[in-house]
Amino acid sequence: MRITHKMADAVSMPGRTASARPVSAITWKQLAPFLIVFFSGANLMLIQWVMTREMTTLLLGTELVILLISVSYFIGVSIGYGLAGRITRRWLPVLGVITLALHLTLPITFRVLVVWLGAQGAYGAAFLLLPLLTPFVVSMFYSLFLPQLADDGTAGLGSLYLVELMGAICGVGVLVFVADRGLQTVYVIYSIGLLAILISLGIRRWLAGLLIAATAAWLLVFPLANLWSNTLWYTGLLGVPEGTHILYSAYSPYQKVDVLELPDGELALYLDGLAHFDGSDGIRLNIIVGEIPSRLINPQNSLVIGAGAMQTEQLIAAHGGQVTTVELDPIVAAVGERLFYQYNQMDRLTNRRVVVDDAKHFLANTDERYDLIVGDTPAAFSIQPATLYSVPFYKAIHNHLTPGGIFIGNMTSSFVPGDNVSRRVAASVLQAFKQVIVITPDSVGWSFIIAADDLPFTRADLEAALRQSGETRFSIFETAAVQALAGDAAPITLDSMDFVLQTSAEWIADRLHWSQD
Amino acid sequence: MKIVRLIYPSLVGGLLGLLQTGLFFQLAFTLSSGVRTFLMITVCWLLGSAIGLRLAKRVTWSLNIVLVTALLAYFGCVALLGLAPFNTDIWPLYALLIVLMGVYPGVFFVRLGDHYTVRTLFFRENNGFILGLVSGTLFFLILGRFALWTLPLLVGGIVILCTIALFRPQDVEHDGILFKPLKEINL
Numbered sequence: 212m213r214i215t216h217k218m219a220d221a222v223s224m225p226g227r228t229a230s231a232r233p234v235s236a237i238t239w240k241q242l243a244p245f246l247i248v249f250f251s252g253a254n255l256m257l258i259q260w261v262m263t264r265e266m267t268t269l270l271l272g273t274e275l276v277i278l279l280i281s282v283s284y285f286i287g288v289s290i291g292y293g294l295a296g297r298i299t300r301r302w303l304p305v306l307g308v309i310t311l312a313l314h315l316t317l318p319i320t321f322r323v324l325v326v327w328l329g330a331q332g333a334y335g336a337a338f339l340l341l342p343l344l345t346p347f348v349v350s351m352f353y354s355l356f357l358p359q360l361a362d363d364g365t366a367g368l369g370s371l372y373l374v375e376l377m378g379a380i381c382g383v384g385v386l387v388f389v390a391d392r393g394l395q396t397v398y399v400i401y402s403i404g405l406l407a408i409l410i411s412l413g414i415r416r417w418l419a420g421l422l423i424a425a426t427a428a429w430l431l432v433f434p435l436a437n438l439w440s441n442t443l444w445y446t447g448l449l450g451v452p453e454g455t456h457i458l459y460s461a462y463s464p465y466q467k468v469d470v471l472e473l474p475d476g477e478l479a480l481y482l483d484g485l486a487h488f489d490g491s492d493g494i495r496l497n498i499i500v501g502e503i504p505s506r507l508i509n510p511q512n513s514l515v516i517g518a519g520a521m522q523t524e525q526l527i528a529a530h531g532g533q534v535t536t537v538e539l540d541p542i543v544a545a546v547g548e549r550l551f552y553q554y555n556q557m558d559r560l561t562n563r564r565v566v567v568d569d570a571k572h573f574l575a576n577t578d579e580r581y582d583l584i585v586g587d588t589p590a591a592f593s594i595q596p597a598t599l600y601s602v603p604f605y606k607a608i609h610n611h612l613t614p615g616g617i618f619i620g621n622m623t624s625s626f627v628p629g630d631n632v633s634r635r636v637a638a639s640v641l642q643a644f645k646q647v648i649v650i651t652p653d654s655v656g657w658s659f660i661i662a663a664d665d666l667p668f669t670r671a672d673l674e675a676a677l678r679q680s681g682e683t684r685f686s687i688f689e690t691a692a693v694q695a696l697a698g699d700a701a702p703i704t705l706d707s708m709d710f711v712l713q714t715s716a717e718w719i720a721d722r723l724h725w726s727q728d
Numbered sequence: 729m730k731i732v733r734l735i736y737p738s739l740v741g742g743l744l745g746l747l748q749t750g751l752f753f754q755l756a757f758t759l760s761s762g763v764r765t766f767l768m769i770t771v772c773w774l775l776g777s778a779i780g781l782r783l784a785k786r787v788t789w790s791l792n793i794v795l796v797t798a799l800l801a802y803f804g805c806v807a808l809l810g811l812a813p814f815n816t817d818i819w820p821l822y823a824l825l826i827v828l829m830g831v832y833p834g835v836f837f838v839r840l841g842d843h844y845t846v847r848t849l850f851f852r853e854n855n856g857f858i859l860g861l862v863s864g865t866l867f868f869l870i871l872g873r874f875a876l877w878t879l880p881l882l883v884g885g886i887v888i889l890c891t892i893a894l895f896r897p898q899d900v901e902h903d904g905i906l907f908k909p910l911k912e913i914n915l
């Protein structure tokens with residue numbers, strides 16, 4: 212049934228009783244609880260998305276951080292359930308207005324708070340403060356309604372919960388179809404939902420008008436405030452030089468993606484607040500995984516796993532062969548193509564293509580064979596990237612190499628006796644390949660692994676290629692030495708991901724003292 | 729019996745947390761970690777719950793039968809992943825199995841809503857869900873996929889036993905209104 216202004220007035224204006232217009236009033240009274248739970252379901256999905264992306268970035272996400280954030284969010288839901296019925300109805304609109312203000316400023320206030328903590332030398336406190344704030348600030352409000360409305364007999368649990376689930380599905384739909392238009396657009400929809408809840412709770416007409424006007428005004432300036440606080444986060448906490456501009460910032464389905472223009476004109480790519488490509492400083496890494504193997508084997512068909520600035524691909528494509536990039540995150544792939552062309556020449560090269568897919572799925576479903584496969588994947592701070600360092604994945608790579616083809620991958624740390632991660636990565640690669648070489652160039656500071664069943668070059672060839680590309684200091688371990696140093700390190704499989712827990716805990720421990728350093 | 733009554737919703741919540749964690753990890757590992765997988769799990773689970781809510785009072789299946797169906801659907805997903813890894817062409821089959829899993833929480837909430845206040849039911853269930861989420865993740869990291877296969881079975885078994893124990897006819901006499909006879913409440 213259509214809701215007219217008169218019906219809404221009957222609820223929101225004091226002095227007009229339900230008995231004055233019984234049919235309209237009853238209809239609105241029946242509908243209002245369902246509107247409340249519908250938009251609660253939808254908004255819980257939307258705010259969870261915003262909160263997860265932003266907090267993962269602020270706490271420089273690892274698996275434990277992701278778990279901490281999820282637990283914190285659901286504790287808020289529990290608190291809401293626990294308080295349902297204990298908060299009188301006249302306080303619910305007050306809580307709603309506070310929630311509207313808190314949520315629409317969420318990324319900005321949390322960033323400013325964390326930057327301030329960093330300035331006090333207490334960045335580590337953010338790991339305690341944000342998870343403590345989240346339940347009350349983010350998720351508590353929306354879970355107050357369903358139990359309260361069901362317990363006071365306003366409507367049946369089945370009907371209310373069904374409508375809330377429908378709202379949640381619509382919230383997911385908004386994220387699927389609208390999220391790529393930016394946070395401002397998502398917040399417009401989110402605000403409509405929360406304002407609808409407030410109106411359904413029976414706030415006064417003038418207050419509704421005021422809130423709508425204030426929300427609209429805030430949403431107009433939101434992009435500027437968002438940009439300002441994002442820049443503050445990078446310059447104030449991460450030490451990016453003053454004068455840096457944020458060229459692009461978005462929440463992808465997987466992470467927060469930021470493209471920065473540094474004062475010297477170089478571009479940098481940050482994923483969840485972690486540097487993925489840092490201007491020309493990052494070129495040495497790309498030379499090792501792109502230029503060196505191309506010099507050695509002159510590949511005609513190459514696959515690079517993981518995009519970003521896609522400079523590696525340009526270095527390979529310059530040798531003439533076809534280069535395919537497989538990247539999970541469509542936004543990372545898109546910014547790589549659109550914004551980093553000065554590094555990857557995607558606007559000019561014709562022997563390049565980008566496939567948006569999970570690399571594991573891609574390899575399992577393609578019959579193509581490659582002369583060169585490059586693993587340019589993020590460090591295994593969480594479970595999903597960790598699977599790209601596992602034996603099954605290395606075996607899949609092995610099965611997609613041509614005879615004489617090679618694999619080169621980033622080990623993300625130095626291959627030294629005390630380094631558990633690189634030793635386990637080496638042990639995993641040794642399970643899939645007969646010959647393995649580990650190189651550690653000083654210019655990068657960590658190790659890379661090259662593997663094949665029959666390496667088509669000698670150690671001397673490799674040393675020459677490294678020198679030709681400007682490397683003056685490096686170490687090389689051949690297969691026997693790699694086997695010896697890997698020793699009894701357990702290969703990484705889908706059933707032995709315990710190292711993620713360890714690296715995640717070490718990363719957090721390191722960050723707890725970060726700003727003091 | 730009081731303690732069982734106290735923890736029963738939390739046990740179910742823990743089971744649901746374990747099932748969701750297990751689904752997310754295993755589908756991401758051996759189907760695809762693309763966003764479509766996560767969407768499929770989320771939307772199909774919610775749809776299943778919506779169906780469960782509608783079915784709860786219309787069908788006479790016992791709660792344990794719905795739970796066993798959910799567990800079979802979970803292990804159906806595990807088996808499919810083993811038989812046809814990374815085969816996204818059969819996603820409708822996964823979707824169907826996940827919908828079947830989602831039916832259980834829908835039926836559970838409606839039927840148990842007759843025996844707990846909704847606030848208590850959701851509060852306890854959600855606390856259990858948090859425990860399931862945390863334990864599923866941590867045990868997976870320590871023990872591997874073995875944890876994702878055994879924990880749901882173990883907790884599911886405990887839930888089945890608790891359901892039987894809680895709703896035995898002889899307990900009804902002591903507890904009067906709180907727990908109605910088995911057949912009457914379709915548990």
